[in-house]
Amino acid sequence: xxxxxxxxxxxxxxxxxxxxxxxxxxxxxxxxxxxxxxxxxxxxxxxxxxxxxxxxxxxxxxxxxxxxxxxxxxxxxxxxxxxxxxxxxxxxxxxxxxxxxxxxxxxxxxxxxxxxxxxxxxxxxxxxxxxxxxxxxxxxxxxxxxxxxxxxxxxxxxxxxxxxxxxxxxxxxxxxxxxxxxxxxxxxxxxxxxxxxxxxxxxxxxxxxxxxxxxxxxxxxxxxxxxxxxxxxxxxxxxxxxxxxxxxxxxxxxxxxxxxxxxxxxxxxxxxxxxxxxxxxxxxxxxxxxxxxxxxxxxxxxxxxxxxxxxxxxxxxxxxxxxxxxxxxxxxxxxxxxxxxxxxxxxx
Amino acid sequence: xxxxxxxxxxxxxxxxxxxxxxxxxxxxxxxxxxxxxxxxxxxxxxxxxxxxxxxxxxxxxxxxxxxxxxxxxxxxxxxxxxxxxxxxxxxxxxxxxxxxxxxxxxxxxxxxxxxxxxxxxxxxxxxxxxxxxxxxxxxxxxxxxxxxxxxxxxxxxxxxxxxxxxxxxxxxxxxxxxxxxxxxxxxxxxxxxxxxxxxxxxxxxxxxxxxxxxxxxxxxxxxxxxxxxxxxxxxxxxxxxxxxxxxxxxxxxxxxxxxxxxxxxxxxxxxxxxxxxxxxxxxxxxxxxxxxxxxxxxxxxxxx
Numbered sequence: 001x002x003x004x005x006x007x008x009x010x011x012x013x014x015x016x017x018x019x020x021x022x023x024x025x026x027x028x029x030x031x032x033x034x035x036x037x038x039x040x041x042x043x044x045x046x047x048x049x050x051x052x053x054x055x056x057x058x059x060x061x062x063x064x065x066x067x068x069x070x071x072x073x074x075x076x077x078x079x080x081x082x083x084x085x086x087x088x089x090x091x092x093x094x095x096x097x098x099x100x101x102x103x104x105x106x107x108x109x110x111x112x113x114x115x116x117x118x119x120x121x122x123x124x125x126x127x128x129x130x131x132x133x134x135x136x137x138x139x140x141x142x143x144x145x146x147x148x149x150x151x152x153x154x155x156x157x158x159x160x161x162x163x164x165x166x167x168x169x170x171x172x173x174x175x176x177x178x179x180x181x182x183x184x185x186x187x188x189x190x191x192x193x194x195x196x197x198x199x200x201x202x203x204x205x206x207x208x209x210x211x212x213x214x215x216x217x218x219x220x221x222x223x224x225x226x227x228x229x230x231x232x233x234x235x236x237x238x239x240x241x242x243x244x245x246x247x248x249x250x251x252x253x254x255x256x257x258x259x260x261x262x263x264x265x266x267x268x269x270x271x272x273x274x275x276x277x278x279x280x281x282x283x284x285x286x287x288x289x290x291x292x293x294x295x296x297x298x299x300x301x302x303x304x305x306x307x308x309x310x311x312x313x314x315x316x317x318x319x320x321x322x323x324x325x326x327x328x329x330x331x332x333x334x335x336x337x338x339x340x341x342x343x344x345x346x347x348x
Numbered sequence: 349x350x351x352x353x354x355x356x357x358x359x360x361x362x363x364x365x366x367x368x369x370x371x372x373x374x375x376x377x378x379x380x381x382x383x384x385x386x387x388x389x390x391x392x393x394x395x396x397x398x399x400x401x402x403x404x405x406x407x408x409x410x411x412x413x414x415x416x417x418x419x420x421x422x423x424x425x426x427x428x429x430x431x432x433x434x435x436x437x438x439x440x441x442x443x444x445x446x447x448x449x450x451x452x453x454x455x456x457x458x459x460x461x462x463x464x465x466x467x468x469x470x471x472x473x474x475x476x477x478x479x480x481x482x483x484x485x486x487x488x489x490x491x492x493x494x495x496x497x498x499x500x501x502x503x504x505x506x507x508x509x510x511x512x513x514x515x516x517x518x519x520x521x522x523x524x525x526x527x528x529x530x531x532x533x534x535x536x537x538x539x540x541x542x543x544x545x546x547x548x549x550x551x552x553x554x555x556x557x558x559x560x561x562x563x564x565x566x567x568x569x570x571x572x573x574x575x576x577x578x579x580x581x582x583x584x585x586x587x588x589x590x591x592x593x594x595x596x597x598x599x600x601x602x603x604x605x606x607x608x609x610x611x612x613x614x615x616x617x618x619x620x621x622x623x624x625x626x627x628x629x630x631x632x633x634x635x636x637x638x639x640x641x642x643x644x645x646x647x648x649x650x651x652x
Contacts, residue, residue, distance in 0.1 A: 066503050325547075
């Protein structure tokens with residue numbers, strides 16, 4: 001039976017990058033156990049996933065009262081997973097201002113192959129040290145521009161060029177809020193593809209807050225992206241990332257080569273990832289609000305906790321955070337704002 | 349003899365100019381020289397217009413005038429890379445260095461917490477930590493003076509416009525210097541610092557969150573009082589230092605949410621992060637001058 005239709009993308013190769021053990025840490029409040037990490041990572045490796053990210057949700061050094069203390073250190077997670085990998089490479093996320101060069105050296109020492117240096121989409125110039133060192137250590141070095149819906153394609157290009165200049169061999173356009181619709185992805189990825197060096201890869205990282213994870217990722221591939229992030233069973237911040245088992249099925253149908261075995265990744269999702277979820281990863285009203293208002297996805301659980309504690313609706317908090325132009329990492333604003341709103345309403 | 353101490357400012361950028369404007373109002377410190385490296389710089393021009401002597405020859409340009417002009421205090425608002433050399437040259441001439449860079453070769457100084465130690469036992473170089481450190485360490489200290497703090501963490505959120513190229517090129521230095529001072533000056537057994545840069549327009553006013561984990565149950569009443577007292581102490585030199593929310597207690601976690609609005613002298617009001625540095629630097633120099641005038645401490649002997 002030939003399920004594949006002929007499409008414009010037939011025969012194209014794309015590299016998938018799993019986020020369940022990094023972005024998924026947000027949804028798990030950074031409490032994934034070492035056994036769960038190893039179990040999921042080895043099954044993903046077995047399914048042919050080429051790249052798997054393993055880090056605190058907020059990257060190397062993210063362990064904090066502000067973002068949450070993890071069950072184990074980055075070093076413990078990485079050291080447990082990396083020796084078990086047969087083919088998959090392990091990446092680590094790093095946000096300058098949170099993680100430091102010392103963290104990068106540690107990651108290199110324990111065998112991380114790929115470093116992804118993430119900044120807000122207008123602040124690429126804080127990444128020079130970290131991208132520079134990663135490239136110098138001859139790691140697969142990715143510049144990761146977050147909250148890319150907030151600025152124009154030209155601004156994204158300007159910032160991408162800085163990261164490319166610092167030594168990144170791959171640039172990601174990241175929809176951290178799950179706000180983008182496919183036309184925006186096409187325009188932004190298309191401009192990066194036409195203007196960056198031909199040997200610089202382009203990547204896309206989506207969130208599913210408007211259920212656009214699959215559609216946006218396809219738009220990205222059509223516009224020239226060679227790497228796509230997603231998460232098995234969607235385990236990630238907000239309504240999760242592009243669900244990878246679904247995406248692999250879609251790619252199979254379209255004739256795009258991902259190298260990932262569909263049935264095996266379906267089984268990883270069903271048998272290993274869904275059972276560890278603390279709550280279903282779904283588009284509830286608060287996750288939908290993230291996408292609708294353009295708010296950083298990992299704010300979701302913080303806003304829900306503030307609602308429970310101070311009696312202010314999470315949706316109201318998230319909309320106000322969007323109005324104020326908050327960026328990734330400003331989790332401390334959530335309790336602060338909830339307190340201020342509760343005072344104004346006479347609740348405390 | 350005038351009680352005022354004469355000063356030189358090195359670095360005619362945003363920080364140096366803001367510092368100069370504040371110093372013009374000081375009863376204790378007299379700005380005499382502004383040092384730059386570019387003869388055409390706007391900063392040197394502004395300083396000349398304000399009646400200050402200038403040199404574009406770097407620190408070497410002012411060294412011959414140190415004794416004649418009786419320069420006693422220097423403020424370095426350049427970068428960590430050149431600070432050590434600037435400090436060495438001026439210290440040799442008996443000039444006390446107040447370091448506004450993150451070089452941190454001298455002891456950390458956060459005025460309401462430990463200024464007194466540095467002025468009674470006068471140091472030749474004191475370091476003003478970082479903007480985030482000046483804004484948050486008083487709050488960590490406000491908790492740790494009530495009961496031991498196992499862990500102190502600060503999150504500084506600043507507007508993109510207020511973060512210069514020096515900080516951007518070496519953002520790790522902010523993280524490292526600030527977390528070190530959260531421990532050494534704030535009194536936390538372990539410290540952590542996070543900086544977030546936000547590009548929103550209009551620019552956001554500097555925000556700071558301070559979390560502490562106390563050893564044992566926090567003494568809610570005493571900590572709340574201590575935090576309010578410390579806010580009042582900082583407000584003496586930074587009037588826009590504001591407690592927005594907190595202290596909030598959650599188990600052993602104590603959280604304080606601050607906002608820092610600047611005076612808007614040269615830097616816009618949103619840049620409270622830069623303002624708190626210049627105000628703290630000047631406050632330190634003034635305290636030295638006051639202690640000298642009171643005979644509690646003595647200025648260093650002049651070198652050759």
